[in-house]
Every structure is written in C-alpha cells, then in structure tokens.
Amino acid sequence: MSQSVGIKDVARAAGVSVGTVSNVINRPDTVATETRARVLSAIDRLGYVRSESARQLRAGRSRIMGLLVLDMGNPFFVDVARGAERAARDAGLGVMVCNSAQSAGEEAEYLSLFAEQRVRGVLLTPADATGRNIETFRRHNIPFVLVDRVAEGTTECSVSVDDVAGGALAVRHLVDAGHRTIAYVSGPPGLNQVRDRRTGALNALAEAGLGPDCLRELPTERLDVAAGRDAGARLLGLADRPTAVFCANDLLALGVLQAMYAAGITVPDDLAIVGYDDIEFAAAAAVPLTSVRQPAVTMGALAAELLLEETEAETATKRHEHRRVVLQPELVVRRSSLSAR
Amino acid sequence: MSQSVGIKDVARAAGVSVGTVSNVINRPDTVATETRARVLSAIDRLGYVRSESARQLRAGRSRIMGLLVLDMGNPFFVDVARGAERAARDAGLGVMVCNSAQSAGEEAEYLSLFAEQRVRGVLLTPADATGRNIETFRRHNIPFVLVDRVAEGTTECSVSVDDVAGGALAVRHLVDAGHRTIAYVSGPPGLNQVRDRRTGALNALAEAGLGPDCLRELPTERLDVAAGRDAGARLLGLADRPTAVFCANDLLALGVLQAMYAAGITVPDDLAIVGYDDIEFAAAAAVPLTSVRQPAVTMGALAAELLLEETEAETATKRHEHRRVVLQPELVVRRSSLSAR
DNA sequence: GCGCCGAACGATGACGGTAATGTGAAGGCC
DNA sequence: GGCCTTCACATTACCGTCATCGTTCGGCGC
Numbered sequence: 001m002s003q004s005v006g007i008k009d010v011a012r013a014a015g016v017s018v019g020t021v022s023n024v025i026n027r028p029d030t031v032a033t034e035t036r037a038r039v040l041s042a043i044d045r046l047g048y049v050r051s052e053s054a055r056q057l058r059a060g061r062s063r064i065m066g067l068l069v070l071d072m073g074n075p076f077f078v079d080v081a082r083g084a085e086r087a088a089r090d091a092g093l094g095v096m097v098c099n100s101a102q103s104a105g106e107e108a109e110y111l112s113l114f115a116e117q118r119v120r121g122v123l124l125t126p127a128d129a130t131g132r133n134i135e136t137f138r139r140h141n142i143p144f145v146l147v148d149r150v151a152e153g154t155t156e157c158s159v160s161v162d163d164v165a166g167g168a169l170a171v172r173h174l175v176d177a178g179h180r181t182i183a184y185v186s187g188p189p190g191l192n193q194v195r196d197r198r199t200g201a202l203n204a205l206a207e208a209g210l211g212p213d214c215l216r217e218l219p220t221e222r223l224d225v226a227a228g229r230d231a232g233a234r235l236l237g238l239a240d241r242p243t244a245v246f247c248a249n250d251l252l253a254l255g256v257l258q259a260m261y262a263a264g265i266t267v268p269d270d271l272a273i274v275g276y277d278d279i280e281f282a283a284a285a286a287v288p289l290t291s292v293r294q295p296a297v298t299m300g301a302l303a304a305e306l307l308l309e310e311t312e313a314e315t316a317t318k319r320h321e322h323r324r325v326v327l328q329p330e331l332v333v334r335r336s337s338l339s340a341r
Numbered sequence: 342m343s344q345s346v347g348i349k350d351v352a353r354a355a356g357v358s359v360g361t362v363s364n365v366i367n368r369p370d371t372v373a374t375e376t377r378a379r380v381l382s383a384i385d386r387l388g389y390v391r392s393e394s395a396r397q398l399r400a401g402r403s404r405i406m407g408l409l410v411l412d413m414g415n416p417f418f419v420d421v422a423r424g425a426e427r428a429a430r431d432a433g434l435g436v437m438v439c440n441s442a443q444s445a446g447e448e449a450e451y452l453s454l455f456a457e458q459r460v461r462g463v464l465l466t467p468a469d470a471t472g473r474n475i476e477t478f479r480r481h482n483i484p485f486v487l488v489d490r491v492a493e494g495t496t497e498c499s500v501s502v503d504d505v506a507g508g509a510l511a512v513r514h515l516v517d518a519g520h521r522t523i524a525y526v527s528g529p530p531g532l533n534q535v536r537d538r539r540t541g542a543l544n545a546l547a548e549a550g551l552g553p554d555c556l557r558e559l560p561t562e563r564l565d566v567a568a569g570r571d572a573g574a575r576l577l578g579l580a581d582r583p584t585a586v587f588c589a590n591d592l593l594a595l596g597v598l599q600a601m602y603a604a605g606i607t608v609p610d611d612l613a614i615v616g617y618d619d620i621e622f623a624a625a626a627a628v629p630l631t632s633v634r635q636p637a638v639t640m641g642a643l644a645a646e647l648l649l650e651e652t653e654a655e656t657a658t659k660r661h662e663h664r665r666v667v668l669q670p671e672l673v674v675r676r677s678s679l680s681a682r
Numbered sequence: 683g684c685g686c687c688g689a690a691c692g693a694t695g696a697c698g699g700t701a702a703t704g705t706g707a708a709g710g711c712c
Numbered sequence: 713g714g715c716c717t718t719c720a721c722a723t724t725a726c727c728g729t730c731a732t733c734g735t736t737c738g739g740c741g742c
Contacts, residue, residue, distance in 0.1 A: 007700095018698090019700080019701080019721075022699065027701095035720080050457060053458075054394075054398050054699045054700085057394045057699080081413070085440075094454060096437060099423075115390045116391060116393040255625075284622070391728085394727090396729060398698065398727090399697050
C-alpha cells in the first residue's frame with residue numbers, strides 16, 4: 001500500500017522531478033506557487049512521509065541527541081530528561097533517552113548504539129568508574145557533555161551541582177540540630193556524587209570540631225528504594241546507633257524511612273533523616289523529607305544547550321570553549337529532620 | 342579524523358572490496374579465516390562503526406520501536422517502558438520512548454517523528470480522544486499496539502488492565518468499610534481509563550444498593566501531583582463532604598494527601614483515600630496508600646511482544662491475529678483506607 | 683590435458699533524499 | 713539582433729550498506 005511512497009512517486013504524481021519535490025519541502029520559496037500547490041497536493045494524496053534515514057545518510061549525522069542516565073526510575077533523572085528534551089526540541093532535535101541502570105556493561109551497549117545512530121552528541125552521567133567507556137567515545141569523535149559530574153580534562157563540557165556543598169548543607173543542618181553521630185547511606189562507592197557528598201559531610205563535621213569517625217558509612221549496591229530499605233535494616237543493627245542519617249538520594253531515604261516504620265522507630269524523634277534531590281515524592285513521604293534540592297530541569301536544559309553549541313561550532317566558524325558549569329544546591333527542611341529534642 | 346570511516350575505508354585499509362567487509366560483518370563464515378582477521382584488524386584500527394541510517398535505508402525499515410506514553414513523570418509508565426524495553430532488546434530492537442504529556446498536539450508531533458524514522462511499530466497510550474491521530478497512523482500502515490486501553494476495532498492489538506474491575510475493587514473496599522459518600526478525583530474526562538474506573542466505581546455502589554449520586558466526581562486537567570493538590574482543595578470546599586476519596590491514579594492521591602495534611606485533615610480517620618497504580622512511592626507516602634496495583638512491567642513486555650509478532654508476520658508466512666489482552670488488577674490495602682470507625 | 687565446480691572475493695546497483703549543476707525559455711539591455 | 717540574466721525546473725552525483733551477480737583461480741575427476 002502506502003507502504004513505501006518515496007519522493008519519486010510524489011514527483012511522478014505531480015508531474016515534476018524529484019529535485020522539485022525536495023525543493024518544495026526544503027526551500028519552498030524557490031518553487032512557483034502553482035507547482036508547489038500541485039506537489040503539496042500530491043504529497044497529501046499519497047500520504048508521503050520523508051525518510052529520516054535517507055536524510056541522515058546524506059547529511060552524515062542524525063538529528064538526535066542521546067541521553068544516558070543512571071536510573072529512569074529516579075524522578076531526578078526524569079526531570080533532567082525533561083529539561084534536555086525541551087532544549088533539544090527548541091533546536092529541532094529529538095532526544096533518545098536510555099537507561100544504563102548503573103551498569104558499565106549496559107552503558108557500553110548504549111554508547112555503541114549511539115555511535116551507530118550517528119547521534120549529534122550525547123549527554124551522559126557515567127556509570128563506568130574506570131572511564132573506559134568515555135575513552136572509546138572520545139576516540140570516535142562524538143561530542144558529549146557530562147551531566148551531574150564534573151569534567152576532569154578540558155576535552156568536554158560538564159554541568160553539575162556542587163555535591164560537596166550539598167553534602168555540607170545536609171550534615172551542617174543535622175549537626176546544628178545537635179546530632180553527633182550520623183550515618184551516611186551512600187550508594188555505590190564508585191560514584192563521584194557519592195564521594196563528593198561524603199566529602200561535604202566530613203567538611204561540615206570538621207567545621208563543628210567533629211572527626212570523621214562521627215560519620216558511619218553504609219554503602220549500598222544501588223541508589224533505589226529497595227537498597228534504602230536494606231541499608232535501614234543494617235542501620236538498626238549498628239552498635240551505638242546514630243541519631244541521624246544522611247542519604248545520598250531521596251530513594252534511599254524513602255527506603256530507610258520504610259525500614260524505620262516497619263521496625264517501629266519514630267522519625268524524626270528516634271532518627272532524623274535527610275535525603276538528596278528533593279524529588280516530588282519527598283514532600284509526600286510518610287514523614288515529609290528534608291532534602292537537598294538540585295536544579296534538575298535546569299541542568300538537563302543547560303547540558304543540551306552546551307552540546308548544541310559545541311556541535312554547531314564544528315560546522316560554523318564560531319568556536320566553542322569547553323565549560324564546567326557548577327550549579328548550587330539548596331536545603332529544603334521538612335519534618336524528617338526536626339526532632340523535638 | 343575518524344569522523345566518517347565508512348566501509349570502503351576499511352576495505353582499502355584491508356586490501357579487499359567493500360562486499361567482503363560487509364560479508365565479514367554479516368556472514369563471517371563465507372570469508373576465509375585469514376582475510377577475515379585482516380578485515381577485523383582494519384575495523385579495529387580505524388575505529389569503524391557501521392551506519393545505522395545506511396542500513397535502514399537499504400532495509401527499508403529501522404530496528405527501533407516507538408513507545409508513546411502519557412507521562413514519564415508517572416512511575417507507572419516508567420515500569421511500562423522497562424517491560425517494553427526488555428522485550429524489545431531480547432529481539433535485538435531498541436525502544437524510543439516519548440512523552441505526549443497528555444496532549445493531542447504533542448502526540449501528533451511524535452507520531453510523525455516515528456513515521457519519519459520508519460519505526461517497526463509503535464506502542465501507545467493515546468492522549469487524543471478523537472482518535473484522529475490513530476487514524477492518520479493507520480493510513481500509513483504502521484503497526485501499533487494500544488497500551489492500557491482496549492482496542493475498539495479488530496485492526497490492532499491491545500494490552501490493558503480491566504479498569505472497570507479496578508474501579509470496582511477500590512470502591513467496594515470503601516463501601517465495605519462503611520463509607521456512603523465517596524469522591525472520585527478523576528482526571529481529564531476524555532481518558533478511557535478515567536471513564537472505566539468510574540463505571541467500576543458505580544457498579545460497586547450499585548452492588549451495595551447505593552445510587553450514582555453517592556459518587557462525587559472531581560475532574561482535573563492532568564493526572565499529576567499538582568492536580569491532586571488542587572482537587573484536594575476543592576474537595577474541602579464541598580458541602581456534605583465525602584468521607585472517602587477514590588483517585589484515578591496514585592499521583593492524584595498523593596496530591597490529595599498533601600492537601601489534607603496542609604489543611605489539618607487526618608487520613609484515614611477524617612478521609613479515607615484509595616489510589617490507583619500502586620507505584621513504588623505509594624507505600625512510602627505520608628500515610629501509606631491503599632492502591633489498585635496494575636502489572637505495568639508485564640503490560641509493557643506483552644505489548645512489545647505482540648508488536649514484534651505482528652511485524653514478523655508481515656515478512657514471514659505465519660499470520661498474526663490481533664488480540665486484546667486484558668490483565669487483572671489487584672487491591673493493595675494500606676493504612677490510608679483503614680479508618681478506626 | 684580438459685572441463686567442471688565450488689570457494690573466495692570483486693563489481694555493481696539499488697535504497698530515498700539532497701544539493702550542486704545543467705538546461706531552456708522569457709525578458710531586459712545596449 | 714545579440715548577449716546576458718533570471719527564473720523555474722530537470723538531471724545527476726553522491727551518502728554507506730548490502731545482496732546479487734560476476735569473475736577468478738585452484739583442485740578434482742576422467
């Protein structure tokens with residue numbers, strides 16, 4: 001049927017050449033009004049849809065931008081995607097969102113998918129701590145922007161939030177409330193965000209004259225609710241139990257909260273909790289969650305804009321300088337950290 | 342640079358023809374061992390990556406499946422996407438996830454994007470109540486499977502959950518608990534899910550000898566937390582205030598819960614709440630939420646499998662019969678509906 | 683020694699669209 | 713009238729891949 005109407009079918013139906021049809025689509029003002037109308041009517045009649053792959057093949061690159069995030073189940077990344085998509089669409093590009101599920105293997109798989117697709121560029125939050133994936137990426141000359149992570153070299157842009165400051169915000173708040181022993185439910189030790197937030201936490205402790213032994217780290221395999229429940233259970237087993245816990249993200253915090261509820265521990269009186277990301281559900285939690293808010297939508301949009309700037313600089317004459325944008329987090333205090341003591 | 346190494350660059354480097362390189366990639370056993378090794382080494386040395394667009398152009402169709410959902414901010418759809426992606430990947434396909442944001446206009450935009458990409462097929466939860474988008478879709482002969490919605494004709498497959506049964510489960514539970522006036526925070530009136538869940542609710546009332554006037558409908562513009570907060574505020578203004586509320590999804594329910602908390606209304610004692618979808622955050626809510634669980638991952642996977650079956654039937658000789666799969670929901674009772682009365 | 687066969691690889695023509703180049707007619711200018 | 717320009721459209725050479733069809737050549741049987 002209309003399975004494969006090509007530009008030449010349209011040309012035949014309208015009694016013109018393929019070039020003219022192409023012109024009607026891409027440069028309408030170069031075609032006489034009457035001819036244009038005839039072509040447009042043929043397009044409509046035959047239900048012609050141009051083939052993106054053919055355009056891409058000729059253009060040498062696609063009109064798609066890749067976005068590779070750690071976990072689409074995390075509303076934080078959904079917000080990042082939203083921001084990126086908006087910025088990309090403003091430039092007439094699409095976004096292909098993929099989920100590395102925090103696995104270096106899946107990450108590599110998606111990156112080679114992006115390479116095959118000849119995407120314009122990629123926004124990514126690396127899951128591979130070794131940096132090997134990024135290396136092969138650089139080798140293929142595919143522009144990319146790091147999201148939620150600071151670029152080490154000067155070969156790429158990055159947009160991130162100051163995680164050291166964020167960790168300090170959270171722990172300073174807890175120290176101010178009188179807590180002296182604080183657990184840190186940290187997530188996979190390989191992640192930079194996890195490390196930086198700990199650094200910030202230690203800084204805040206040091207400010208108050210407290211040593212690093214006041215921070216009890218509870219690493220987890222993943223950054224999700226189930227891992228949080230698990231960490232909560234481990235927390236309960238600790239000798240000299242901390243009176244407060246700082247979680248590397250809100251999903252972990254919600255998991256910890258569930259574990260506390262199940263064990264009959266009262267939040268915030270028996271245990272204060274601070275999360276990270278301030279996802280929408282943090283405010284709706286069993287005990288509304290104090291959290292460190294990150295400008296996720298802005299981060300996604302900014303990253304996409306940087307990428308666009310870089311790819312356009314390649315064609316145009318204007319140059320592009322790699323930048324490291326660092327945004328500031330903000331503490332949102334709710335009930336989970338306001339004990340009566 | 343390695344900007345555009347094509348198959349012919351590899352061929353030149355390896356001292357063979359392009360056809361041989363193609364054979365090394367696609368039918369390795371037809372190439373002599375030594376030649377193959379030489380070609381593979383050249384591929385590796387040059388960093389060759391085959392171009393998906395060129396393959397697509399030649400094959401006439403892509404290796405991508407489209408998925409168009411109502412709201413990626415809703416964990417329910419994230420689960421659907423997860424299921425679909427797993428099934429697609431098992432078949433060697435990728436999934437392009439797009440978010441219609443419950444707008445017919447955006448839906449149309451994405452559908453034409455899918456058409457240009459020549460996707461294998463599309464899984465979609467229609468946002469356009471008029472069905473016009475689907476019509477143009479059918480016209481272009483693009484196979485599609487409806488997700489979370491029952492096919493009306495016999496021209497397509499669908500995978501859905503019995504929303505009438507789900508609505509009945511929720512309201513029957515509330516009626517059994519003694520509630521006689523129940524609000525229904527329903528979402529956009531155009532959505533089938535919304536209508537079916539109301540039908541189920543009315544059925545459950547009728548079973549108990551209660552008339553339709555016992556159900557007070559509060560429509561909202563969207564199916565998200567903000568709309569739920571808004572509906573909650575309106576609920577508080579109702580004369581003869583209901584003692585229970587059934588929400589068309591969990592996001593609305595969480596919004597209602599926030600509004601109640603802000604107004605000092607106790608849940609479930611002053612107002613019982615039942616949500617829908619049983620998203621992960623329902624269990625972690627301020628008051629853990631009673632909800633109607635839907636097998637979202639299964640639904641996504643099943644839909645993808647049906648689509649694959651259909652597209653493979655087009656090429657192979659085996660036929661494909663359109664099916665309407667209807668899954669059963671399940672009530673998960675938590676504290677939000679267990680008043681002391 | 684001749685003919686034949688199969689293995690291994692080379693040459694080639696689509697696929698659909700784009701843009702540079704080519705063509706012919708109309709019209710302006712000296 | 714000859715020349716040049718402009719407009720409106722046609723022609724055509726790619727882009728990278730892959731399957732088909734040739735071609736070459738060594739080996740085998742008779």
